[in-house]
Amino acid sequence: MSIESEIWTTLKVLTWTTGYLTEKGVENARREAEWLLCEATGLDRMGLYLNFDKPLQDDELAAYRSMVARRGKREPLQHILGSQEFDGLEFIVTRDVLIPRFDTETLLEEAVRQAPTARTVLDIGTGSGCIAISLFHRLPQAAITAVDLSPDALSIARRNAERNNAQIEFLLGSFFQPVSERRFDLIVSNPPYITSADLADLQPEVRDFEPRLALDGGTDGLDAYRVLAAEAPRYLEPNGWLLLEIGAGQDKDVATLLADAGFDAIVSVPDNAGIIRVVGGQWHAV
Known part of the structure; x- marks a missing residue:
């Protein structure tokens, strides 16, 4: 030009x-x-x-x-513009966090449907903070805690919380390590679910510019789900819910992991395109 x-x-x-x-x-x-x-x-x-x-x-x-x-x-448009809208709110995005996607609103809707009176909520792998911050506004009675392994991601999440007038407790660490001995009415997560072998085939916008830590789900894409299913019961109140965003085609495997861990009332929820996007279960054991 x-x-x-x-x-x-x-x-x-x-x-x-x-x-x-x-x-x-x-x-x-x-x-x-x-x-x-x-x-x-x-x-x-x-x-x-x-x-x-x-x-x-x-x-x-x-x-x-x-x-x-x-x-x-092929740098993502959102990185160039510096932000992305999600659930009616505006979120700062950089290379340190996944870009919020419309599909994830399915997780928000299911969280509100299954746990409308939740008093305590935990978001594992918060990234930009879009899930935790949106739930702060959707569940005004709830105290929201958000965890991430990346200090840089937590820095962006804190900026987004301030930008969107949300009071969130942000903690640095892996999975449940930062909240030892605490229990929650609702645990949500959008963990990495791309198989390691498929990473090279992703669109350049994702492969080259979004954090691999938030994408790589291991050999079968289920590494994080195994940890979440096995450990979440120790951190859930009786009748509490674990709700997880998943990749296309992973619903049966994730539902089996939850059932094997003792969850019941298993739900599989499609997004607007009809793809099962959320799998969750309720913890009834005391």
């Missing part, structure tokens, strides 16, 4: 960028071109359409070219 010899109007820039990002394998290239241009110009999408014939200022075009170059290298 040469800026010296041509006049780049809004429409011309969008047309060029759509073709460029499409060639680079970016899905929804036109929409992403618009989002990037909104960021560079300070306009919303309606503003872009109302200014199709307006030339971009030099500083706007320079900022836009930089962002388009990054996206052409």
